[in-house]
Amino acid sequence: MNIIVQKYGGSSVADSEKIKQIAKKIKEKIKENNKLIIVVSAMGKTTDNLLKLSREISKKPNLRELDMLLTTGEQISASLLSIALNEIKIKAKSLNAYQAGIYTNNEYNHAKIEKFDTKNILNHLENYQVLVITGFQGINQNGDLTTLGRGGSDTSAVALASSLNAKCEIYSDYPGIYTIDPKLYPNAKKIKKVNYDEMLEMSRLGSKVLHYRSVEIAKKYKTIIYCGATFSEEEGSYIMPGIEDSVVTGLSVDRGQTQVNIINLPINYSLINEIFKITTEKSFNVDMISIINANDKINVSFSIVENDKADMDEFLKTHLKEFKDVKLSYRYNLTKISVVGVGMRSSKGVAMRFFKSLDKIPITLVTTSEIKISALIDETNLSKAIKNIAEEFSL
């Protein structure tokens, strides 16, 4: 039995016409003697609309109940797709988290899949040509519904493919993975093959193609992921092991950053560790961090997302009020620009070429990893920076 797992995103199942088109596409694939498992997201804006309804009732809705609400979105699209498949004489059955046996931990709103009841799914595949499974959700050990976080249907599909040792195809509006988001740089090249580590850095850095956790799982099980456009025959991109043919694979952009500077802290590392410990506990998204020890004082600088800045200011003012010399300052409207590539590990001079291509653009913060360099720059310089880096690394 040759099993293929396909995942269709929300815009691919946005209305009844698109659902019928996908059903036809699936029918073609079955002709090649395959059994298909289709993982679907909620239709179009369904999840947003459900969230809006819940916010009209409560600013901080009970998370167990919120997940109970949100999981309906995928049950709607799964059953409609199954209706469309049955209409064109395909033996199809939709399965929700209970029926498919998708077990997660207890973390409502960002649960992790623990296991699939693969025996149950394989049994169903004996009797049906296509199973349509609700993405984005699972059940915990109490039988309560959980959701996997925004974009979690990718993870449902990859986890399922991994546990069945099947191919995984992720379909969306994008015809593949690009070196740079084509909306930012229309000349961006499509990447034919990309390594798991590169994709991890790229999905973490704001490339919206794939849910981060899905790539982690694919890496662990060496599952090959194909990313392509739903309504196009254009060849897409593969995420797979062991490709290292270019130094820099792609460029990612993260807008809406604020830089926080804390000047003249006393040399007291336990104080600094305490600050980052608490910011993490309070779920601030602290990202790039730089600590400089100068003149018997310590200066700390880090980036946060724009939305967190008011809360962060209040927290720091309260927490540091006993240190009279300390000065807090903020820089707004910044963008993080990053280049990623496994080839960096073995190739020298990438950082130098990166900084050279940024030329006279002021950089306010820099961080590097083995396969990534990120710089914080002013939003107004973004398009110039993208152009220069793209040309330097032929992206």
Add this chain to the structure above:
Amino acid sequence: MNIIVQKYGGSSVADSEKIKQIAKKIKEKIKENNKLIIVVSAMGKTTDNLLKLSREISKKPNLRELDMLLTTGEQISASLLSIALNEIKIKAKSLNAYQAGIYTNNEYNHAKIEKFDTKNILNHLENYQVLVITGFQGINQNGDLTTLGRGGSDTSAVALASSLNAKCEIYSDYPGIYTIDPKLYPNAKKIKKVNYDEMLEMSRLGSKVLHYRSVEIAKKYKTIIYCGATFSEEEGSYIMPGIEDSVVTGLSVDRGQTQVNIINLPINYSLINEIFKITTEKSFNVDMISIINANDKINVSFSIVENDKADMDEFLKTHLKEFKDVKLSYRYNLTKISVVGVGMRSSKGVAMRFFKSLDKIPITLVTTSEIKISALIDETNLSKAIKNIAEEFSL
């Protein structure tokens, strides 16, 4: 533990404001030291919208998948109401058919509840003040979702109350049960108490207040049902055993009837029985039937709903083509008007008073039962007939 089961219909949970209002109403009821089980319908037009989506994809959607689709409506309203209750510090939990343990037979789209997992529900009630349960649905022995048919949430509530030996309160837009639909006759009186048998006749005859099956269950378990308006303090109506204080309790109206006349059939009862057997198998809604044996021939007359008339004509023409003398004729735009009352059993002259009050209005078909008299009249005479009957029986 004093348990009350309340059911709220679709218009009562139509938007987030109404859901918040219901949550407040529930909070008041808890103060009286009760535990509440709330059964909800889908919000406003949700079920209609889901049906419309499915029909865009298939004219005859796979029924198993259709039920999978429709059950999402109640899961949305149940979780939103639970969010609203938690927001005002009520310990509440929503439960879908899996979680509540609502077991039905296999008849997708019009399933019958077989049992509730009452032990599970009582366990949950130990830890929560309110359980919000999805109406209209259950699961069959394969774990597939089923629905109970239009208005099935009434049945969910009554069945649950019956199995827990609890009070049952049904809330809707109507402040109770009336002798006649107030839209047809604004002077109609509200009925304080009504007997199960009368209510069965009334709900079967087109009174939209309660799902037929829910009254059957209430009768079997002697469960008292209170019907009232959601957003009003006005005292509603009780459905309960053993009330026989008026001869005629109410008047029901069923529009859109067509009368079928088959003249000059041979005297062959097995042929006639065959006709009614097949029409039932084909799901025609054959209702009032009159058979008259005259002059060595039989004349049969019966009423059907308007929508069935084209199919019925085709069926009869095919089935009776060998009988050359037989003549088929139809009368359109008829209305069935009925009076119901347990008191009829012991009170003579009701039929006479009924026909007298219809005065000069032509009646084309009549049927009677122990507690009901129905007449088929022309739609144009309806308002006059209602007025006359209402005055005659003080409705």
